[in-house]
Amino acid sequence: MTEVLRQHPEHERADELVALASDDGPRPVGWKLTPAAVRTFLLGGAAADGTPITPKYIGSPRLMETAIATLATDRALLLLGVPGTAKSWVSEHLAAAIAGDSTLLVQGTAGTDETAVRYGWNYARLLTDGPSVAALVKSPVLRGMEEGRLVRVEELTRIPSEVQDGLLTVLSEKSLPVPELGIEVQARRGFNLIATANDRDKGVNEPSSALMRRFNVVVLPPPATADEEVRIVQQRVGGPSIQGPAVVPALEEIKRVVTVFRELRNGQTEDQKTKLKSPSGTMSVAEAIAVLQHGVAMATFYGDGVVRADDLAGALTGAVLKDPVQDRVVWLEYLKTVARERAGWKDLYRACTEALG
DSSP states (O other): OOOOSSOOHHHHTHHHHHHHTTOOSOOOTTOSSOHHHHHHHHHOEEOTTOOEEOOSOOSOHHHHHHHHHHHTTTOEEEEEOSTTSSHHHHHHHHHHHHHSOOOOEEEOOTTOOGGGTSEEEOHHHHHHHOSOGGGEEEOHHHHHHHHTOEEEEEOGGGSOHHHHGGGHHHHHHSEEEETTTTEEEEOOTTOEEEEEEOSOSTTOOOOOHHHHTTEEEEEOOOOSSHHHHHHHHHHHHSSOSSSSOOOOOOHHHHHHHHHHHHHHHHTBOTTSOSBOOOOSSOOOHHHHHHHHHHHHHHHHHHSSSSOOHHHHHHHHHHHHOSSTTHHHHHHHHHIIIIITTSTTOHHHHHHHHHHHO
16 A cells, blocks of 8 residues: 555544543543543643653643634634644644544635535536435535534635635534525534634735634744744654655754744844844745755755755755845845854855855
């Protein structure tokens, strides 16, 4: 059997979920785990039988408790934050822990239409037999309502406003009319919705106030400290998803990449002594992880298995240069005023300058 590139968390962490299921505390109807066990799954710790649970989210425990408690009520949850704050990651792991299935997904794009949040039709059956239940093509939302499961809506603000509002009846009435068949689907206990959104993307469609009132909003902030960000990146990089020897970047290389991202994102050096221009991109944690994963691949196939500045420079430069004109000036200034003058960073300065051409 061919290995999948990326497993769903309910499969990758199946042993942890089985161990946590032994918690005999109170649990809402339809939940696979108790709220306390869901918290442990996200934040790490140990199951009742001593099985170690790796942390999936590094940040404020209170934010995770608020998110979990929201889903235990009939209120939908909206995870809001800038890109790279683990909104999708948290959404996916919440669904895996609570419902045992994270695959009921509506991926928001500019082309998402109402069939993704309501229903569509199998037109071959429709033409042959007319409107019928057999001809109905159920959306993930409709399936979640029928089966009492969690549904994820990724990038809510990328979805056109008129399609977003298709969720109003679902979230307020907990039912979805199908007028063509003269029926309505009523949500079973266990159904709820987790949406994610950020306000930094171009082409954002602001949700209506009517829709926002039906969500509890939890804002996920960027990592508060450099150490916290380093822990997140270190945990997520691990080893490459490639065929080859297991290569892990040295902690010092991870710290350098994280420092570059934080300083450019915040517009000043970590010691707050030098003001910097920020690039047009968000310089998110997810991009820092991608830079280091690229470095691992370079060190594996074109180096000696040790991640060095030369392995990171190309991807690091690409992460900064979202606008090839404006961001080039910002990056050159950073390299000359910060990287060149910082002790132990001469190799990174040289490699990134060469990558710029």
